[in-house]
Amino acid sequence: xxxxQIVNAISLGSVYALFALGFxxxxxxxxxxxxxxxxxxxxxxxxxxxxxxxxxLPFWAALPLAMIGAGLLGLAIDxxxxxVLRKRGAPHLMPMIATIGAAILMTSLAQGLFGxxxxxxxxxxxxxxxxxxxxxSIPLLQASITGLSVVLMVLMIWILRxxxxxxxxxxxxxxxxxxxxxxxxxxxxxxxTSFVAAALGGAAGIxxxxxxxxISPFMGQPMLHKGIxxxxxxxxxxxRAAVLGGLFLGATEVFAVTFLSSEYRDALSxxxxxxxxxxxxxxxxxxxxxxxx
Amino acid sequence: MDWSSWWATYSTLVLSLxxxxxxxxxxxxxxxxxxxxxxxxxxxxxxxxxxxxVTLQYEGSFPAALLLGTAAPAAVALxxxxxxxxxxxxxxxxxxxxxxxxxxxxALNLEITGGPLGxxxxxxxxxxxxxxxxxxxxxxxxxxxxHSKVGRAFEAIREDETAARLMGIATERVKLxxxxxxxxxxxxxxxxxxxxxxxxSPGNFGFESxxxxxxxxxxxxxxxxxxxxxxxxxxxxLPELLRGLQEFRMAANGLILIAVVLFMPQGIWAPLxxxxxxxx
Numbered sequence: 001x002x003x004x005q006i007v008n009a010i011s012l013g014s015v016y017a018l019f020a021l022g023f024x025x026x027x028x029x030x031x032x033x034x035x036x037x038x039x040x041x042x043x044x045x046x047x048x049x050x051x052x053x054x055x056x057l058p059f060w061a062a063l064p065l066a067m068i069g070a071g072l073l074g075l076a077i078d079x080x081x082x083x084v085l086r087k088r089g090a091p092h093l094m095p096m097i098a099t100i101g102a103a104i105l106m107t108s109l110a111q112g113l114f115g116x117x118x119x120x121x122x123x124x125x126x127x128x129x130x131x132x133x134x135x136x137s138i139p140l141l142q143a144s145i146t147g148l149s150v151v152l153m154v155l156m157i158w159i160l161r162x163x164x165x166x167x168x169x170x171x172x173x174x175x176x177x178x179x180x181x182x183x184x185x186x187x188x189x190x191x192x193t194s195f196v197a198a199a200l201g202g203a204a205g206i207x208x209x210x211x212x213x214x215i216s217p218f219m220g221q222p223m224l225h226k227g228i229x230x231x232x233x234x235x236x237x238x239x240r241a242a243v244l245g246g247l248f249l250g251a252t253e254v255f256a257v258t259f260l261s262s263e264y265r266d267a268l269s270x271x272x273x274x275x276x277x278x279x280x281x282x283x284x285x286x287x288x289x290x291x292x293x
Numbered sequence: 294m295d296w297s298s299w300w301a302t303y304s305t306l307v308l309s310l311x312x313x314x315x316x317x318x319x320x321x322x323x324x325x326x327x328x329x330x331x332x333x334x335x336x337x338x339x340x341x342x343x344x345x346x347v348t349l350q351y352e353g354s355f356p357a358a359l360l361l362g363t364a365a366p367a368a369v370a371l372x373x374x375x376x377x378x379x380x381x382x383x384x385x386x387x388x389x390x391x392x393x394x395x396x397x398x399x400a401l402n403l404e405i406t407g408g409p410l411g412x413x414x415x416x417x418x419x420x421x422x423x424x425x426x427x428x429x430x431x432x433x434x435x436x437x438x439x440h441s442k443v444g445r446a447f448e449a450i451r452e453d454e455t456a457a458r459l460m461g462i463a464t465e466r467v468k469l470x471x472x473x474x475x476x477x478x479x480x481x482x483x484x485x486x487x488x489x490x491x492x493x494s495p496g497n498f499g500f501e502s503x504x505x506x507x508x509x510x511x512x513x514x515x516x517x518x519x520x521x522x523x524x525x526x527x528x529x530x531l532p533e534l535l536r537g538l539q540e541f542r543m544a545a546n547g548l549i550l551i552a553v554v555l556f557m558p559q560g561i562w563a564p565l566x567x568x569x570x571x572x573x
Binding site: 027031033035081084085088090092093094095096097098100101102103104105106107108109111112221224225228229231232264266267270271273274277278279 | 324329373376377382383386387388390391392394395398399401402500504507508511541542543544546547548549550551553554555558
């Protein structure tokens with residue numbers, strides 16, 4: 001029983017972590033709170049749904065295509081909105097308001113195009129088999145969701161830590177101006193980051209849509225709150241902290257439902273969030289230095 | 294249409310113009326001190342619930358309700374302000390957004406706030422002159438503050454916090470003052486709001502309204518008290534003005550937000566646009 005709950009916690013937490021990873025990438029490298037990340041997440045799920053049901057693509061083809069679609073959307077937001085604000089040196093609240101405008105626009109368009117009702121992915125996407133490890137049995141669907149998010153996260157962390165591209169990105173996170181002086185194509189990497197972060201957001205949308213068996217135009221907003229919670233819990237600075245924050249949030253929710261009741265799920269996770277804000281505003285896994293931006 | 298039937302139709306809208314004007318002023322106050330705090334909607338919610346509980350469950354008087362509605366969020370702001378104001382910029386924005394979610398979830402789970410159903414049957418006690426009086430007093434207070442030593446300290450902190458501290462301004466205390474005063478104004482607005490809307494529910498003061506309130510200040514401009522009042526009025530009227538667009542009303546709303554940020558970054562009311570700033 002407990003093992004099963006641990007598996008559930010890791011599965012939910014890894015998708016939250018995947019969402020939070022895209023959110024924190026934009027924040028760390030572009031220095032922007034992208035409040036349209038929830039909208040991209042939602043449209044990613046719809047893109048996959050259309051590719052699966054209208055175009056009849058298999059899942060392994062629909063997933064990357066939907067991710068590319070979500071990524072292009074993120075790129076468009078960067079090129080049309082964020083770039084203009086960057087050039088102007090606009091204060092922090094400007095991109096926040098512009099991206100919330102984009103989020104409202106996306107939700108409204110999704111409502112108009114796809115209707116307000118909840119949709120589902122086709123049920124025969126995954127075999128109804130279970131993988132069993134000793135006393136734990138994991139449905140194939142859940143194992144695939146967890147596996148996909150873990151692979152994407154490990155890949156991202158590897159790129160950031162071990163490659164020249166990652167080195168360039170970390171230099172930009174430190175100081176875009178210094179990075180530009182060193183000959184790093186900052187503007188191009190901003191576009192790339194926006195694309196990748198949005199693609200990860202879209203992937204998280206597909207995986208959450210699968211895991212809860214529900215897609216709706218309004219799924220982005222609560223997820224955005226969870227993303228914010230995950231990165232406050234974890235710490236805003238580092239990708240690692242966001243991932244740990246996401247896992248922590250997933251675990252809190254699963255165990256709140258198991259040991260208390262489902263009503264306390266959000267109360268417990270946001271209660272913890274509040275305590276973290278009071279006690280360690282830099283996050284549970286963040287660096288202890290004072291933060292300013 | 295005669296006056297009384299016009300008032301019966303539009304009183305809620307008119308009162309909302311005033312209440313959201315107050316909300317825009319409350320966020321203007323924190324922004325003028327350089328604090329990007331998005332907790333104001335939550336403070337409004339705390340004030341609304343506190344005052345509605347006074348009149349509804351303890352049958353207290355309206356002034357007592359408004360007093361508690363103003364004091365309760367100010368007390369909460371004092372409590373969370375000390376740790377939270379160690380953060381600045383976007384970090385503060387994130388933390389205060391998180392705080393807003395915490396308040397919403399607490400209201401959703403407590404018995405005294407009516408849980409997910411909220412509070413119903415709150416007595417209709419708010420008169421137009423209450424709102425007007427609250428606005429006039431708040432504007433007078435903010436104007437007096439602006440030309441006082443504290444107001445100049447706000448401005449100094451907004452321009453450069455380190456320099457302000459080096460000049461001997463007790464930045465922590467001044468920022469806390471702005472945060473607490475902003476919460477008090479938001480709480481007053483919440484108390485007034487609760488007593489003409491009849492019902493309160495946790496969803497009224499969540500993320501969307503936090504963003505709406507920020508938008509009011511940015512749309513109007515934050516170079517003086519006129520901007521936030523104008524922005525508050527426009528955002529409150531926008532749903533009425535766009536009624537003809539039906540289901541694409543929200544899409545238009547989103548586009549307007551983007552357009553304002555891109556093409557009118559100083560807001561509508563920006564007298565400084567026409568004045569050359571010395572040294573800049």
